[in-house]
Amino acid sequence: xxxxxxxxxxxxxxxxxxxxxxxxxxxxxAAQGSQKPVATETAPPKWQFExxxxxxxxxxxGTIKVGRLPSQEVDASFGDILSNLTFGIxxxxxxxxxxxxxxxxxxxxxxxxxxxxxxxxxxxxEANIKQGLYTFGATVRATRGKVPVDFVAGGRYANISSTLxxxxxxxxxxxxxxxxxxxxxxxxxxxxLPLSRKWELVGYGDFGGFDGYANTQWxxxxxxxxxxxxxxxxxxxxxxxxxxxxxxxxxxxxxYGGAYLGAGFRF
Numbered sequence: 001x002x003x004x005x006x007x008x009x010x011x012x013x014x015x016x017x018x019x020x021x022x023x024x025x026x027x028x029x030a031a032q033g034s035q036k037p038v039a040t041e042t043a044p045p046k047w048q049f050e051x052x053x054x055x056x057x058x059x060x061x062g063t064i065k066v067g068r069l070p071s072q073e074v075d076a077s078f079g080d081i082l083s084n085l086t087f088g089i090x091x092x093x094x095x096x097x098x099x100x101x102x103x104x105x106x107x108x109x110x111x112x113x114x115x116x117x118x119x120x121x122x123x124x125x126e127a128n129i130k131q132g133l134y135t136f137g138a139t140v141r142a143t144r145g146k147v148p149v150d151f152v153a154g155g156r157y158a159n160i161s162s163t164l165x166x167x168x169x170x171x172x173x174x175x176x177x178x179x180x181x182x183x184x185x186x187x188x189x190x191x192x193l194p195l196s197r198k199w200e201l202v203g204y205g206d207f208g209g210f211d212g213y214a215n216t217q218w219x220x221x222x223x224x225x226x227x228x229x230x231x232x233x234x235x236x237x238x239x240x241x242x243x244x245x246x247x248x249x250x251x252x253x254x255x256y257g258g259a260y261l262g263a264g265f266r267f
Contacts (some may be wrong), residue, residue, distance in 0.1 A: 005205060009132050009235070010075055010089045012072070013015055015214065016122075018158050024164050027064070029235045030149060032079070039239075045098035047095065047096075047097050048095070048096045048097070048101075048266065049093075049094070049095050049264050050093070050094045050095075050233075050264050050265065050266045050267075051091070051092075051093050051264070051265065052091060052094075052235065052262050052263065052264040052265070053090070053091045053262060053263065054090050054091060054092070054113065054235065054260050054261060054262025054263075055090065055137060055252075055260065055262065056090055056239060056256075056258060056259075056260045057078045057080060057258040057259045057260065057261070058081070058239070058256045058257060058258035059076055059077045059078050059080070059081065059256070059257060059258055060074055060075075060076045060081065060129075060254055060255070060256055061076075061254070061255050061257075062074055062076060062252070062253045062254035062255050063251075063252070063253050063254075064127065064129070064162060064164070064250075064251070064252045064253075065250075065251035065252070066162050066163070066164040066176045066177065066178045066250060066251075066253065069118070069155045072125055072127060072164060074127060074129075074254065076111070076194075078258050079099070081109070081111050081154055081231050085109065085110070085111050085252065086110065087108070087109075087110045088108060088109045088110070089106065089107075089108050089131050090106065090107045090108075091105075091106055092104065092105045092106075092262075094139075096139070098141075099140060099141040100138070100140060100141075101138070101139040101141075101150075102136075102137070103135075103136075103137050103139060103152070103154075104134075104135065104136050104137075104140055105133075105134070105135040106132075106134050106135075107131075107132065107133045107134075108130075108131070108132045108133075109130070109131050109132075110128075110129075110130045111128070111129055111130075112126065112127070112128045112129075112159025113186050116207070121169055121170045121171035122166040122167060122168070122169045122170075122171055122173075122174075123166075123167040123168055123169035124166075124167045125164065125165065125166055125167070126164075126165045126167070127162065127163070127164050127165075128162065128163040129160065129161075129162050129163040130159075130162075131158075131159070131160050131254075132157075132158070132159040132160075133156060133157075133158055133241070134155075134156065134157045134158075134159075134242075135143075135152060135154065135155075135156045135186075136154050136155055136156075136157075137155075137188075138152070138154055139151065139152050139190070146189065146194060147192065147193055147194070148191075148192045149189065149190070149192075150189070150190040150191075151187075151188075151189055152186075152187070152188040152189065152190060152206060153185075153186070153187050153188070154185070155183050155184065155185050155186065155208075156184050156185075156186055156208055156217060157181065157182070157183050157184075158181070158182055158184065158217070158243060158245070159179075159180070159181040159182075160179070160180055160181075160245075160250065160251070160252065161177075161178075161179040162177065162179075162250065163175065163176070163177040164176055164177075178248065178250040180245070180247060180248060180250045180251075182215065182245065182247070184208045184209040184210075184217050185208055185209075185210065186206045186207060186208025186209075186217065187206060187207065187208070188204065188205055188206025188207070188219075189204070189205060189206075190202065190203070190204045191203045191204075197227070198226055198227050199224065199225070199226055199227075200224070200225045200227075201222075201223070201224055201225075202220070202221070202222070202223050202224070202225060202235075202237070203222050204219070204220070204221040204222075205218075205219065205220045205221070206240070207216065207219075209244075215243065215244070215245055215246075215247075216242075216243075216245075217241070217243050217244075218239050218241075218242050219239070219240065219241045219242075220239075221237060221238070221239045221240070222237050222238055223235055223236055223237015223238065223260070224236060224237060225264075230266065231265065231266050231267065232264070232265060232266070233263070233264040233266070234262075234264075235260070235261070235262040235264060236259070236260065236261055236262075237259070237260055238257070238258070238259055238260070239256075239257070239258070239259075239260050240257040241255070241256045241257070242255045242256065243252075243255075243256075
């Protein structure tokens with residue numbers, strides 16, 4: 001079974017490469033835009049709002065250790081999660097005026113996984129994971145050309161409540177529970193590449209935590225948007241989030257990855 005490894009440095013390298021690529025792409029566009037005549041009078045920028053409920057078909061893989069119990073591997077496909085999902089909610093909201101904006105993203109999942117593979121002496125395992133990820137950030141549009149590039153900075157609050165149970169075998173049953181919540185600052189970049197009046201590609205990456213292996217988070221997203229009208233846009237793509245955290249009774253290295261489907265409503 002696949003086990004995740006510490007990849008904070010790799011994530012930082014990927015983000016740096018994305019930033020450099022965005023700057024390389026944006027520079028000639030910005031220079032070209034600066035050569036256009038400047039209007040003597042410009043209308044004040046308008047407020048723009050967008051609300052996007054979405055559905056993330058994510059699987060989970062990695063390891064988790066609760067209390068003094070042995071570390072357990074977690075490997076659940078989206079189908080496994082869907083069959084064991086008790087409750088879930090996902091959505092984003094963004095407001096923008098001119099070059100500046102604010103965004104928020106909320107994700108909550110409550111799921112349970114059963115596995116017959118257990119440490120010697122036990123019959124099986126049951127892991128209940130309640131995971132919440134709440135992201136708040138500010139955006140600055142770095143370019144005004146045909147390929148918008150936004151720099152993003154903010155904080156992400158992660159909350160996880162885990163219960164790990166070992167069913168009885170040769171040894172008696174045991175269980176442990178832990179709950180942790182923590183903030184992690186992050187920086188990121190988002191690039192939009194228009195393909196036509198209707199279609200556009202979107203790429204996003206961020207890295208946060210900045211606390212070594214004890215608290216590291218990174219995310220990559222790539223997708224395509226289809227503008228159904230001026231008010232509605234359909235969104236589809238792939239999203240991957242990796243969270244490593246070690247503190248108190250909780251030691252986790254979990255990755256969430258899968259396709260997403262959403263609809264943005266602009267007003």
